[in-house]
Amino acid sequence: MNATPTRLNRGDTLVLATHNRGKIAEFAALLAGYGIRVIPAGDLSLPEPEETADSFTGNAALKAMAAAKAANLPALADDSGFCVAALDGAPGIFSARWAGPEKDYPDAMRRIHDRMGDNPDRSAWFISVLCLAWPDGRTETFEGRIDGHVIWPPHGENGHGYDPIFAPGGGGRSFADMSDAEKNTISHRALAFALFRDTCLPVAA
Template sequence: MARRIAPGQTLVLASHNRGKLREITALLRPHSVELVSAGALGLPEPAETAPDFAGNARIKALAAAEGSGLPALSDDSGFCVAALGGQPGVFSARWAGQAKDFDVAMGMVKDRLGDRRDRRAWFIAALCLAWPDGHTETFLGRIDGAVTWPPRGAKGFGYDPIFVPAGDHQTFGEMEPDQKHAISHRARAFAQVLASCFAGRPDPHP
């Protein structure tokens, strides 16, 4: 049985990415936990040396849990393009460079795709809960869709403006936050986290 987070418990969000922090905070808001970010605690970002999303999520969650003495929730996620062999994948953030310029990263996707007809793409999110004693619980979510160009919308972050989910016509960058949260890779992984690791019912008036 998975270990659980109790109502009122303090949880560290093990990310320095503002977009991810904003989304995870919104997803957690109804669940009566106290949230603090790794950045607010002055915790450094660990090197992400694993070859997959789940491994990197565990690295980040364990570093935050051990550094803070509190349970920590991390996210490792990325954008994958079929015609590029799944790239950028775990290197999604690195394609944006030191400046975290995702206009550059999206341009790299366009340039490397060239005139290929296969535009299939997907987002994957790995969420990991870690405790200071080294225990972890990891969950994966995925959403499929297609690359579009030019980028559309400024409501998301990262590669959102060039991704259209299957069955939709808007990019993630054009969607309102609640609309994206209802279907995203992160929301799908998060639903598993809640079902397995959060005690009690959500507060209907967060």
């Protein structure tokens, strides 16, 4: 992280370095009110770089820097994943890949359930690392984490990805049971976003 963070200004354009519709919707809600024009990478026909790093931070930086350089604009990327204690932290940075090219998250959730078996340790967590990159190569990174546990069967109609099998804290409601507004106050991405907001965004209108 730079010693002197750089803030975005009202009226600036920010590339959102993701093609994931669920993430785009979450970030659109989180960024509302800051006077920042947000453009998803897909709207600029930017390719998705291969995630070759061995950490959330590394992959977020790869995506953010690729978008910033290609668009010649500041870019914000998220790398996040679902980590299960009984699976030694898997799927972790491979969370999206577990769902395959068709993004079959019901199958991925079933595989987690099957691999956990009767293991009594149901603890799990979500991690999100945000990286803001500038075309000149400067970056800022912010990490958020929320702990909870795996529930089965999946339930809830909202959210995306592994939300239907994750209940934060010790409760029984999954992320998918929550409204977007409720989830966005406690999620891993919201926690990382709060750090990003305080460091890099203008004061909200």
